[in-house]
Amino acid sequence: MASSTASLPAVARSMILSCRSPLRQKSPIAPFLYPLQQQQVRGAKNNAQAKKKDKPKKKDRARQYQYKDLKNVTQFSLCDAMRYLRAFEVGRDRQVAKYEVHIRLKTKKDGPVIRNMVRFPHAVTESRICVICPPGSKHEKEAKEAGAVLVGEQEVFDQVKNGVIDFDRCICHTDSFDAMNKAGMGRYLGPRGLMPSVKMGTVVDDVGNKVQMLRGGTVYRERDGVIRMPIGQLGFSPDQLRDNLRTTIEQIKKDAAQLSDRITKEIYEVVLSSTNGPGFSLNGDFKSENSPDPEALTGL
Numbered sequence: 001m002a003s004s005t006a007s008l009p010a011v012a013r014s015m016i017l018s019c020r021s022p023l024r025q026k027s028p029i030a031p032f033l034y035p036l037q038q039q040q041v042r043g044a045k046n047n048a049q050a051k052k053k054d055k056p057k058k059k060d061r062a063r064q065y066q067y068k069d070l071k072n073v074t075q076f077s078l079c080d081a082m083r084y085l086r087a088f089e090v091g092r093d094r095q096v097a098k099y100e101v102h103i104r105l106k107t108k109k110d111g112p113v114i115r116n117m118v119r120f121p122h123a124v125t126e127s128r129i130c131v132i133c134p135p136g137s138k139h140e141k142e143a144k145e146a147g148a149v150l151v152g153e154q155e156v157f158d159q160v161k162n163g164v165i166d167f168d169r170c171i172c173h174t175d176s177f178d179a180m181n182k183a184g185m186g187r188y189l190g191p192r193g194l195m196p197s198v199k200m201g202t203v204v205d206d207v208g209n210k211v212q213m214l215r216g217g218t219v220y221r222e223r224d225g226v227i228r229m230p231i232g233q234l235g236f237s238p239d240q241l242r243d244n245l246r247t248t249i250e251q252i253k254k255d256a257a258q259l260s261d262r263i264t265k266e267i268y269e270v271v272l273s274s275t276n277g278p279g280f281s282l283n284g285d286f287k288s289e290n291s292p293d294p295e296a297l298t299g300l
Helices: 010-020 021-026 031-054 078-088 139-147 154-161 174-182 187-192 209-214 237-255
Strands: 098-108 114-120 129-132 149-151 168-173 218-225 226-233 267-272
Touching: 010 226, 078 237, 078 267, 098 237, 114 209, 114 237, 129 139, 129 209, 139 149, 139 209, 149 154, 154 187, 168 174, 168 209, 209 218, 226 237, 226 267
Parallel strands: 129 149, 129 168
Antiparallel strands: 098 226, 098 267, 114 218, 218 226
């Protein structure tokens, strides 16, 4: 009787025989498929290498902020912007809602930022000032006469450590600077942005004048190429808001001029908004032909 494999086709016999061979034990792939498999693997490696070579390198992130063409933006006069913002604030708490300004700068993403304090001709808020100075000194008396709500050294440290921080600004006399650091006030005041520092100009010798300046002033800082700050109460007249806006722009221009000659910053756009209202790009005019009477935009 003939072998069981004799009646099978030649291809089938070769596959059965290959299963019995030691080579089959090493690899599950049939011998006649080896060349094809090797070609596919080699081809895949070559294609992967070619893709890596052809893949372009990542471009460096743009160092300049993107700016839209203001010619294609609808802009408003100051009175027109105030008119619409007052309409958005109808029914809101007038003691909380305020006019806000957003000043966009033409600047690079890296480099120094502008930060300072501006004192408005018409005060927006009355800040509560804390003064850290030696108790019983003339500086303590000057600070209290200037309107500081909390004055002293250990008294201030104890209240802050107990979580009682009832002030909006904090300044320190140079004689109390070491005592403030030893008390670890940075742990409590730093996260709130209240820690006095020489760089920010809140460690001073003349605490009386500094208190008077801070009570009616506003601290601002450039973030992502924009300076934002409250600029007026909703009851302000257009003239009052214009005065505050002019003072702000002049101060920011001075800050930009004091930077290094290699760094240029200039005002690109001024946007007026409110606490609950949208932003209106200003065109620099006080009012237009269709603007309402400025007196109608005054008061709550």
